[in-house]
Amino acid sequence: MTSENKSQLSLDAKKRLLREMLFARRFEERCYEAYVERKIGGFLHLYPGEEACAHGVLEAARVGHDYVITSYRDHVHALKSGVDAKAVMAELFGKVTGTCKGLGGSMHIFGVANRFMGGYALVGGPFPLAAGIAKGIQMQGGDEICICFLGDAANNQGTFHESLNMAKIWNLPVLYVCENNLYGIGTRIDRSTAVIDQYKRVSGYNIPARQVDGQDVEVVYEAAREAIDHVRNGNGPYFLELMTYRYRGHSMSDSNAYRTKEEERMWSKRDPVIMLRDRLIEEGAITDDDYKAMDTGILDEIENEIIRFAEESPEPPLELLDKYVLAENDPWVHGGPK
Amino acid sequence: MAEMMYWEAIRRAHDEEMARDPLVICMGEDIGVAGGTYKATKGLYEKYGPERVIDTPISENGYTGLGIGASFLGVRPIIEIMSVNFAWLATDQIVNTAAKVRYMSGGQLEAPIVVRSPGGTAHQLGAQHSARMEKVFMGIAGLRVVTPSNPRQAYGLLKSAVRCNDPVFINEHELMYNMKGEVPDEEYFHPLEGSEVVRSGRDVTLFGYNISVHWALAAADRLAREHGIEAEVVDLYALKPLDRDGIRDSVSRTHRAVIVEEAEPAVGVGSEVMAIINEECFYELDAPPVRVSARDVPIPYNHRLEKAAIPNPDEVVDAVLRMFGKK
Numbered sequence: 001m002t003s004e005n006k007s008q009l010s011l012d013a014k015k016r017l018l019r020e021m022l023f024a025r026r027f028e029e030r031c032y033e034a035y036v037e038r039k040i041g042g043f044l045h046l047y048p049g050e051e052a053c054a055h056g057v058l059e060a061a062r063v064g065h066d067y068v069i070t071s072y073r074d075h076v077h078a079l080k081s082g083v084d085a086k087a088v089m090a091e092l093f094g095k096v097t098g099t100c101k102g103l104g105g106s107m108h109i110f111g112v113a114n115r116f117m118g119g120y121a122l123v124g125g126p127f128p129l130a131a132g133i134a135k136g137i138q139m140q141g142g143d144e145i146c147i148c149f150l151g152d153a154a155n156n157q158g159t160f161h162e163s164l165n166m167a168k169i170w171n172l173p174v175l176y177v178c179e180n181n182l183y184g185i186g187t188r189i190d191r192s193t194a195v196i197d198q199y200k201r202v203s204g205y206n207i208p209a210r211q212v213d214g215q216d217v218e219v220v221y222e223a224a225r226e227a228i229d230h231v232r233n234g235n236g237p238y239f240l241e242l243m244t245y246r247y248r249g250h251s252m253s254d255s256n257a258y259r260t261k262e263e264e265r266m267w268s269k270r271d272p273v274i275m276l277r278d279r280l281i282e283e284g285a286i287t288d289d290d291y292k293a294m295d296t297g298i299l300d301e302i303e304n305e306i307i308r309f310a311e312e313s314p315e316p317p318l319e320l321l322d323k324y325v326l327a328e329n330d331p332w333v334h335g336g337p338k
Numbered sequence: 339m340a341e342m343m344y345w346e347a348i349r350r351a352h353d354e355e356m357a358r359d360p361l362v363i364c365m366g367e368d369i370g371v372a373g374g375t376y377k378a379t380k381g382l383y384e385k386y387g388p389e390r391v392i393d394t395p396i397s398e399n400g401y402t403g404l405g406i407g408a409s410f411l412g413v414r415p416i417i418e419i420m421s422v423n424f425a426w427l428a429t430d431q432i433v434n435t436a437a438k439v440r441y442m443s444g445g446q447l448e449a450p451i452v453v454r455s456p457g458g459t460a461h462q463l464g465a466q467h468s469a470r471m472e473k474v475f476m477g478i479a480g481l482r483v484v485t486p487s488n489p490r491q492a493y494g495l496l497k498s499a500v501r502c503n504d505p506v507f508i509n510e511h512e513l514m515y516n517m518k519g520e521v522p523d524e525e526y527f528h529p530l531e532g533s534e535v536v537r538s539g540r541d542v543t544l545f546g547y548n549i550s551v552h553w554a555l556a557a558a559d560r561l562a563r564e565h566g567i568e569a570e571v572v573d574l575y576a577l578k579p580l581d582r583d584g585i586r587d588s589v590s591r592t593h594r595a596v597i598v599e600e601a602e603p604a605v606g607v608g609s610e611v612m613a614i615i616n617e618e619c620f621y622e623l624d625a626p627p628v629r630v631s632a633r634d635v636p637i638p639y640n641h642r643l644e645k646a647a648i649p650n651p652d653e654v655v656d657a658v659l660r661m662f663g664k665k
């Protein structure tokens with residue numbers, strides 16, 4: 001199958017996407033190493049295997065214009081939203097040059113200047129926040145939308161149902177993207193969830209919903225384009241389910257013992273980066289050497305620019321400890337401006 | 339100065355803020371078409387429409403989170419939670435998101451929401467409709483907690499809370515909506531920090547907040563009339579942060595302290611005020627501070643038992659008399 005009949009993406013766009021997805025893969029793999037080296041602390045949730053989800057959807061969005069919000073597995077969504085990779089890595093290293101000055105950490109990357117509204121650690125927490133961002137858009141009459149990425153297991157939270165219901169009754173411009181990687185930590189979806197196909201659960205809220213292959217970035221892009229058009233054109237919320245798989249454990253403390261090698265092998269045959277690479281090679285758009293050179297360039301950038309920046313950045317000063325707890329010098333605390 | 343009821347004062351604050359700023363909205367169960375369980379939003383639906391006066395589904399955590407998300411984009415939501423007992427369901431979004439988002443984003447986002455909700459023991463509403471939650475929220479860094487004891491405060495605290503850039507929880511009381519009091523005719527912004535000396539006295543300080551200010555005042559009258567003891571009454575309208583200076587100043591004047599609270603004693607306003615007294619002015623004390631709190635039980639249904647579960651002015655008087663060795 002050639003890519004022309006897969007998506008409307010131009011060859012240049014596909015080449016750029018290949019580089020971005022490979023970059024995201026290498027970035028996350030380097031995070032893994034940095035964690036083992038104890039440069040990164042806390043919980044670390046990595047994205048390898050799922051790259052086509054964030055990239056396909058956000059390729060179809062207006063990045064920097066539309067709002068994006070997600071869970072703790074948030075590095076790659078931030079990167080694709082335009083947040084500086086050096087600042088993301090510095091945040092993981094806990095440095096003052098990080099996106100959140102070292103106060104957030106891996107699960108709380110924020111890039112509000114890029115309209116990346118953050119990663120949140122409570123499973124299901126962002127569902128209503130996304131609806132609220134959409135309410136804010138609606139009240140101010142803009143043509144932005146809010147895109148909320150969450151996992152499959154998050155749909156067992158009450159906030160999923162509460163938010164879909166409210167998004168529908170108030171016709172809010174929000175796109176919910178379910179990255180269905182079949183697991184919530186070590187519990188396989190059929191053991192935790194009465195309905196395996198998540199898009200079917202949405203029919204109870206009278207919201208259009210669709211399930212597509214989350215490993216093929218072109219498929220994701222096309223589905224997202226349709227979804228985003230629907231939402232941007234004032235038709236209210238939409239739910240897009242992407243079938244995907246994470247290669248690593250849920251977080252660094254997870255040995256992955258609950259999955260079979262067989263299953264892992266099967267999914268690795270549908271690697272989103274390799275599939276796009278092979279397609280571009282087959283089309284004659286790139287050669288294997290081009291790809292290798294791309295990879296070398298990425299590894300070099302990560303090591304010599306991004307990691308170096310994070311390593312060399314200073315720790316946050318102790319004065320930062322109580323800086324952002326309450327608003328600074330808010331006159332309304334004392335009866336208004338004098 | 340006009341006299342108005344507590345609910346009218348809250349309604350007026352909503353109305354003025356909504357008229358001033360199109361991004362001020364209010365949301366909650368039955369607040370729009372129905373006008374609000376306590377009439378705090380009466381007539382606003384007709385005036386500002388369904389987009390700004392939002393009748394929500396019964397999804398406390400959901401609509402609170404929605405309000406928080408909207409506040410990220412500059413909307414100023416006033417969220418009414420019908421009864422504070424239901425606010426337990428919204429603690430996730432209030433505590434995990436609103437209180438923490440400025441901090442964990444390194445100052446990039448903030449959640450300027452107001453959550454207002456009545457708590458307290460009313461008339462035989464039973465265990466699941468008589469809770470108080472101020473002690474929960476006042477323990478959370480990143481939140482403000484205020485609690486009006488009269489219509490002037492109810493008006494002025496809400497006005498300030500809407501404009502303040504922090505999330506503010508306003509603890510109201512089921513029994514106080516029809517209380518009458520003077521409210522300034524001109525706009526008035528009550529400070530969100532501090533305390534008020536509502537009765538001066540030299541012998542003992544009675545600390546109260548919300549409804550317990552009135553129990554303290556009634557007790558102070560009796561103490562003066564019947565026992566010649568002059569009690570100072572301090573209204574702790576701000577519970578987070580508590581007014582360390584005001585607490586120290588008053589105890590340094592009277593050298594004795596009684597804290598009157600409607601909630602169970604553990605981990606509450608009383609224990610916190612006592613800790614502040616210890617830290618700030620221990621050597622000023624002539625007697626150990628005392629709490630007059632609710633009994634450590636779920637609130638019972640039976641009228642007599644219900645009354646016995648929460649403090650009253652007589653218990654405050656007794657506590658003071660014991661402190662003076664008169665009982």
Ligand SMILES: Cc1ncc(C[n+]2csc(CCOP(=O)(O)OP(=O)(O)O)c2C)c(N)n1
Pocket residue numbers: 073121122123124150151152153154155179181183184185250
């Ligand atoms: C409210 C809450 N409960 C439990 C957890 C612990 N936890 C973190 S991630 C997770 C699984 C979530 O799975 P899913 O939503 O499918 O997302 P995925 O990690 O697979 O991307 C759990 C149980 C949490 N962070 N928050």
Ligand SMILES: [Mg+2]
Pocket residue numbers: 151152153179180181182183184185
């Ligand atoms: Mg999952």
